[in-house]
Amino acid sequence: MFLRERQEEIARLVSAEGRVTVTGLARRFDVTEDCIRKDLRQLEAAGALRKVYGGAVSVSSPPERSVIKRVGAHSAEKRLVAEKAFDMIEPGETIFLDVSTTNLALAELLSSGTKHVSVVSTMMGILRVLARNPALEVLGTGGSVNTELDGFMGSMTLACLRPLRFDRAFLGGLGVDVESGEVTTYLWDDAQVKQLAMANSSHCLLMVDEHKFGAGGSYVYAHVGDFDGIVTNRVTTELASAVEGLGSTLV
Known part of the structure; x- marks a missing residue:
């Protein structure tokens, strides 16, 4: 899978699931965790997600208050x-x-x-x-x-x-x-x-x-x-x- 395709799929997963982990993404795409961290940094810069410790969350999914x-x-x-x-x-x-x-x-x-x-x-x-x-x-x-x-x-x-x-x-x-x-x-x-x-x-x-x-x-x-x-x-x-x-x- 090409870089752009992987990052598009990561953005889709975050939007669908609300949260993803570096470890889980590395296993899913069969790449290193450092590679995934770089993807997340680039996607955050593009406004597609928000990096958190160990992964990323959707920018449109704040924690539930109730x-x-x-x-x-x-x-x-x-x-x-x-x-x-x-x-x-x-x-x-x-x-x-x-x-x-x-x-x-x-x-x-x-x-x-x-x-x-x-x-x-x-x-x-x-x-x-x-x-x-x-x-x-x-x-x-x-x-x-x-x-x-x-x-x-x-x-x-x-x-x-x-x-x-x-x-x-x-x-x-x-x-x-x-x-x-x-x-x-x-x-x-x-x-x-x-x-x-x-x-x-x-x-x-x-x-x-x-x-x-x-x-x-x-x-x-x-x-x-x-x-x-x-x-x-x-x-x-x-x-x-x-x-x-x-x-x-x-x-």
Whole structure:
């Protein structure tokens, strides 16, 4: 396949699928990853896509803001992240789960498991799932309801969280920039909740599947180095090295 044909096919794939990876494209076209990276740079310069860590995304496909609409997306990857996080939790701990579809997967594991823990959450869907297991001590913060996020936020939420202390906080993010280390979300109110939970936690874990690396949001709420670990579904040598360089560890 000629260069122009390959780049046209790459642009078509990005438009159709929303995201492609360097590794996947190299296998598909039987060329080196360096060759694909050069293709992506040229296509980005032409405005056909946006390069992100490990691949590229469509310029017309920003991350979905609505939590409800994201629940079914990348479910297998989120389940793997949730399983890793579940293994970290010790019986008797008090943990915090913020508004996150990956944390919803973790809540499903807690609900069907036998670990006796106390869970505080700002996400209504998580609270409904956890309520199935009477062995769990569950606290919903209350506050102003944001239907887009399926959760609570605002001054009442912060007032509830302020005196609480957590053994572990599991936090989501809409995007992680592994060059700058910025971890983002869309809403300032959501950022405030995440920041307060981090300040009140002995251990902070970022819950993101591989599709979040390179994606973006409107507000930077933390730096990669602020987390004790980045829990993700696929650990590569390149990504692990980048995260370690920013002061954290991939799990």
